[in-house]
Amino acid sequence: MNRHSGPPPGQHVELPHDHPVVARVLGGMLLRQARATPDRVAVVTSSGTLTYGELTGRALRIAEAIDDPDRPGRRVAIRLPRGQAQVVALVAAALSRAVQLAVDVSDPAHRTDALLTDFEADLLVTDRATDELRPVVPALRRLLVDERGDLTGPPAGPGAGRPAPAPLSPRGPASPEDVAYCVYTSGTTGAPKAVEITHRGITGRLSWLQEAFGLTPQDRVLYSSSCSFDASIGEVFWPLTAGAQLVVPEPGTRRDPDRLAAVVAEHRVTVLQMVPSLLDLFLLGRRPDERYDGLRLVLAGGERLTPELVRRVHARTSARLFNLYGPSECSVYATSWECPRDPDPEEVLIGAPVAETDLFVLGPDGRPVPDGEPGELYIGGPGVGRGYWRRPDLTASVFLEGLERLEGLEGPAASGGADGPDGPGRRGGRPGRVYRTGDLVRRRPDGLYAHLGRVDRQVKIRGYRIEPGEVEQVISRDRAVRQVAVLPLARGTDTVLAAALVLHPGADPGQAVERIGTLLAGALPGYLRPAVLAPVTELPLNAAGKLDAKNLAERLAATAVQPHMSAGAPPEPARGRPDTEALITKIWQSALKVDGISADQDFFDLGGDSFTALRSIRALERELGRDIDVSVLYAHPTAASLAAALGDDV
Template sequence: MTTPAVDREHRIDVLLLERWQRHPELPALISGETVLTMGELKDRVLRTAAALRAHGVRPQDRVAVYHERSVEFVVAMLGVVFAGAAHAAIDVHEPPRRTLRTLEDCAPRVLLTSSALRDRFSAAAGYLVLTDDQYAAEQAAPPPTPPAGSADDPAVVIYTSGSTGRPKAALISHRALVSRLSALQDTHRMDEHDRMIHHTACSFDMYLCELYWPMLAGATVIIAAPGRQRDADYLAALIRDHRITTFYCVVSLLELFLLTRDPAERYDGIRQVLTGGEPLSPELVKRFHARSTASLTNLYGPSECTIYCTAWVCPRDPDLDTVLIGAAIRETGLWILDEDGAAVPEGEPGELYIGGAGLALGYLNRPELTAERFVNSPAAGPGSRLYRSGDLVRARPDGALEFLGRVDRQVKIRGIRIELGEIEATAVRCAGVRQAAVVAHGSGVERRLAGYLVPERGVDPARLASSVREALRGWLPHAMVPSTIEVADELPLTPNGKLDRLLLEEWAAKRSTDAPTTRPAGHPAAAGLDATVAEVWCEVLQVAAVDHDDDFFDLGGDSFKVLRVVETMRELLGVDVPLAALLFEPTVAEFVAELRRLMDQESAR
């Protein structure tokens, strides 16, 4: 049976197949020395899809993809969609227990992974585990076309932090994905002469933009090596060596580029840079424009609205004082409503509600949460379905929106969306914890999390903080582990008996201010390299102490703090310490060992 025309025009698999068949000789993916043409990619994707269908995968099914960033990851992801199912990409660097909980929630028909990662999954997990060499070797006949299906079938499953302690998964349809990619192509056109880097982790929905958009446009995807997404020097080399024309990065990575690279270095070869995920400052916009002729576009949008729903091309204005998130993109409606669901007066702040083709189908197996966040609003007309974003905005006279903050307890740390309630719910599951509270404090790149615990009767408070930190590391991604954890006899309350979060934020800010700001004088050899590294970390991270096995990023480290540590150690050691030394060896012990290796290498010259 032939798929209806309207569905064919809005299904990503059909559109990709048409693109690959038109120009099979063009490069589709480049990873290191590997170059895969569109024709070769098509063949591998269809073989993967055939293998999945031979193992019982059907439309409406879900398939988990558990690969390092690679050609194999892209082939697996596309093979799932061409089999008619939805792919749920899982970051291989997340704690194993969190991965298993995610898989339990997702209930995939199949999990695709590599031989190297196969041992992380038991044989009795309730789903079939296939490695890339297994399904590549299967001789199932590739289907001539994608399976018939609706544009409203799910194509992608995106997991985000959940306020109840349980991650939630948004189901993204073919129609929503195609709508967003078409909108990008309308305003930031790419063709076969363009190249875009894929470096964003698959836990952040912008990875969809980095892969599907250039493939649909006929451009080439340059795949960054695993683990190098924080390494600005490495990404800068990719931009230069592969003549990148289109680049997406979160705001903090954009700032890192401008801090770490030679101030005289320019990025005029890039035509367009997209950013978002965090507030973008006017000063950063001006610094970027001083270094590149490329356009800079600020994107905004929650995962539940598929990649983005507003965009604002930053003007080259020396007097720019506010960066906006822009107006609605195509096939999107925006409403600014008050607490009662009524439209606010023009220019007044209110909560942003989002409608249109980009809306997710809802949350996987969460009907109550879906009903709470995806609402039918009289303000948008009868039967209109809107996503309640929780973001506070104000409209300018020209329709562009100004982002003002959140109306709930969701925060962003280094561009990652975090529900504080999920961290608290995880902490109270730890042995010895009676109550837990987590707050965010600071702003911009200094924003971080602080945790507070009330112990059970008889529990040693001196050991509780470290044991809870270790437990959280096993359950949560790095960005969700508080930089500091303190134990208190009780949590402060407001006069009406509620937790006084403002006071906790004040405590956290004061603790940060009171942290050590000095380090041992003299050459590190005199004080001991371990002690010197610990002191430098305390100064940069603004924490009282660090342990030998503490992870720099668990303690609130980010790309900017990596730069500060590396610059300090270069000065103290007189050795060229690369950024990668801390990015790849993020514990005190590992970093010290790498520094000693670099010192020995320098002495041998």
């Protein structure tokens, strides 16, 4: 099959609305809805509304200017502020046979230049104000529109001079296997890469959304994500292919919780789809006793959803809350889980695979791992993207073309997927094609999946392989914890596990540390419990908005009490009174559930952590009748050195 396989050059093709291709091509789904409900309101903005007929009419005029009859699959970038014009342009690109890339106008110009150059854009759809204020790639051909989405002059390029299409009549359809859009994701090398997603992939996800959640004409869906992220694809095109209304807030609203809350209330929004960090911000936008009872559905995805945020959503709304997971490489969504109204949820799962999706959990040897064991997640099905634009080596490393390359894998039944019509692991489209996510998951006996973090975050401490995400998941159950990051921390010549805790305002750090210590002791073995629990004001982020682990480790190392170190041969350790040493070892044996501890053994090597350290110091205080700072134990982690540090005044 050719890369783009539309009709012959210059030929218009009209397909009946019930033709099977219509349901597998994004433009076909949009046109089918517009024909069915031309007078229904489709888009709501602060400046007015657009009906489905008005939206599609304007979009088709732009699509006609975009399309080149001699070159299907033009690469079109859209750079417009959030509003009517942006939505019209996004729909126009979908109605054409173009590959679209949406660029956020707030991105730095040098980044936009780099993306448009890498994307090899043929055409830029923008407005005059944006283009003059923040010019990019001067040589790139422009198609200018006004704030309503109408063309402001003769169309640029090969589309100029051709007659306008009949109302609601598309140019020839794209093929389901053609690329519908690209979205850039950050890479480990620092260079962004463009994921190519086909019409078959994204239309399958939109169909699943409608089957799973059933939008009605009364529903209003908020457009909250940046257009440069793949979540916006679902936010924009799901309501517009289902006959619902898309509510488009003004630029800048998503960063202001009060304005965001006002938009939801004023426009009677019923469906939210947000990343958890934005959802958290949104809930800060009104007084704590106010509720959002107009919301019926909240979809969270793109980041880890914490039990605390689940509790807050349920406390402030009567909406059903779902946690959605999926890499950009797999058409936005891959799994879904409804968060139950549990007053004290212990774990937020990523759930079960969505329609037409296979999941495989494999170990480092490429073989399926048993239920309950952690392994790397591989995703199969027609939602898997074509690969990375102009990055064949990177594509080959994570987009695997055949299940036979995965040793020992015999089909989805091995890890909970479902067989498609073409046999195990094959659902039409691309038989056996899978994407290696780099995410560490665990499949439970009930078939649901838990996300444990990234494979590349695994650390090895004292011979144990540790996944920080597993520890973070437990810590995040505490109501006081807003954010948590677990990472290895150097302590002298040793390495320990540390947890940085961002607490909610008003939370007592000491009480939180005690509770979390108890929580960890009851949920995880000793080697998985952090030796340091450190409340911090914030987690440092890098330029990509992700955790800056190196920066955080340096901060913790600078503030944490370290064991005494000296140059040259270590001196003989100072010793305290034998009865004090004996008292300390007795307390440690009780706290750590370890017998036969000697005075020279390191408390933390024995499995001690922040909680058991605090508990041991409190017990020692009671026995000695004096106050003792817990930091003394971190500086003197053996019974002998601790007894010496406490001195003879005991």
